[in-house]
Amino acid sequence: MAVSRAMHPEKLLNACALKGLHVLGTGDALHPAWQEEWKPFLSNSQGICVIPTGEIEDDHRVHHLILAEDFGQFDQLRDLLSQNSRSIGTNGRPHVFLSGEAIAQRVHEVGALIGPAHAFTPWTALFAYHDSVAGCYGKESINFMELGLSADSSYGAGIPDLSDVPFLTNSDAHSPLPEKIGREFNKIQVSGNLTPRNLLNCISAGTITMNAGFFPEEGKYNRTACVRCFTQYSVEDAGRYNWRCPADNGLIKKGVYDRARELSHGTPRQRPPYLHLIPLGQIIQTIEGVSSPQTKKCREIYNEFITTFGNEIDILISTPLSEIRMVHNGVADAIAALRENHVILHPGGGGKYGTFSLL
Template sequence: MLANADLHIHSPFSMAVSGAMRPEKLLIASKVKGLHVLGTGDAMHPAWQQEWKPFLENMQEICVVPTGEIEDDHRVHHLVLAEEFGQFDQLRDLLAPKSRSIGTNGRPHVYLSGEIIAEHAHEVGALIGPAHAFTPWTALFAYHDSVAGCYGDEKIDLLELGLSADSSYGASIPDLSGVPFLSNSDAHSPQLEKIGREFNRIQVSGHLSVRNVLDCIRAGEITMNAGFFPEEGKYNRTACVRCFTQYSLEEAQQHNWRCPADGGLIKKGVSDRARELSRGTPGPRPPYLHIVPLGQIIQTLEGASSPHTKKCRAIYDAFIMAFENEIDILVSAPLPEIRAVHPGVADAISALRENRVILHPGGGGKFGTFSLK
């Protein structure tokens, strides 16, 4: 079966995460969004495990996969997927001697190399790979020029692209040949424009179970990645982290990576970094569908301050009443049926499906925006 999967979120036990991130709210949001598979996030944290356990015992519509993120001694973040919480318990025991936050932080900092962390993850039977691999902070390619530079001889099982990249950014990097690409939300809030804002469509053999989902990822049975236009990500372009002025790579180098306007640090953008690492002809990858969350589309059309205004929410609810979930609306619902609910949204989704949008790229920590032609 085809299943939509978002495998990277966070819990209230991580920094800068909404206290509303609770299992019951996440499962409700996942159903409205159109997800079939949801990662728990922060599965290393004992209290977060306890919150999830009642729901795992009675899994029905949503398959919940234990997942977590770990920061290594070079600040690189790693995404870990496992079949059971028990594997995260084993991994926590292995890493605990080298971490002061492993029992308190949902995303613990571990004073070990990426290679050793990956070795321990494989020892307990988990999958591992770099989280948001191109982001200029806390990511593989922020600190290393190759996979081996971080992981040594240890194999990676996956690579998460991050909000500022799509699969084209990694398709010409020789190191990544044969490595499955994931696109996940990294959500810090259960709001519908956050959960599933990026997702993977996977081909699961047999019934929907955690083991079959992991087998699917391991085998690279991903039929589509979906998510932001890379330009919408907040680190897509090289830019100052204070005033967000954007620079070409050559200009940044001339200014010695300091903004001439305010002295702020200029941070290399994902697009420039991916271009540096790319070589030769892009290898084959599943299609990548660029989407914008429905709430954000409605907000833009209505000129509203938020997708949560009363009017925007009423329009959103009318769509869910008609189509049951958001992903189907964005990806496959017939335009005439969408038009019957809201003509403007139909025009916007038509433009998105045909890439007829104007992008205003983000950089330096400021999200990009879009407008319709």
């Protein structure tokens, strides 16, 4: 449900190679049929480390992200949760009628890691319903926190509850298209071989050396806005309107920007650098002035870049501009503007993605 029909392991692994990713989470690892689809690719993953991952919705509608070493841990977890869920074997993201604390206890019992998914989003997220980590997880610890597309590290750096919690930036892709997968990613210092166990140990230890992803303003829920017409409001005005849009009576949802400011009352902790990126396909789309990065012209330009330079992340981050210019002068100018932070942002909110333009 809610994903592209092209979401199959082989296509996802091929997309990782285009993007320049070395680790991929499976998603939906509690689903038996999805596990079976993945098993042939675990030992033939094109050099990509595959991590079983899954998401659970608790009895307060908070979403939790789970990372495990192997599918066997998810099988154990399914057994532990089955009596509290009617959808544990049929829904990729099952609804489990337990508290966040009870779910975390069971996740830790099987040796897996857990943290809040897209923690600031105003729907189905930790800080949508709780003012603290303990408010959701009780005495259980969290192993990481996923920021979500509408936040970067600065949004959580001043929240005392999170001072010792590693931040993850994950693409949460519902499609293997290159502008979706890897639109956010993590750079992690791994000791020894790149294996699921070593990777999970590094996440627990917080050896994340860089987060990368959207400018927060590009996210769908960055600003406080009406969920119908997307008109944006200050928190003060939204309160005066009783959180109903005066134009169409739509619900006004508090944005991630405002929610993070409410919760930030500590000295901001130093975090790994956060690299703001825009997917190459979106850059090409903007420069070419077309409606989608999937147009024939955009795909031809994108494929020429990959053929020439190997993968998208290297192109965006480290390929010399002089070499990029040999393929497409306008894209080179755009990447130069991106690297120098010369980007005009038009924040999203209420469920509508933000947009950008280049100076």
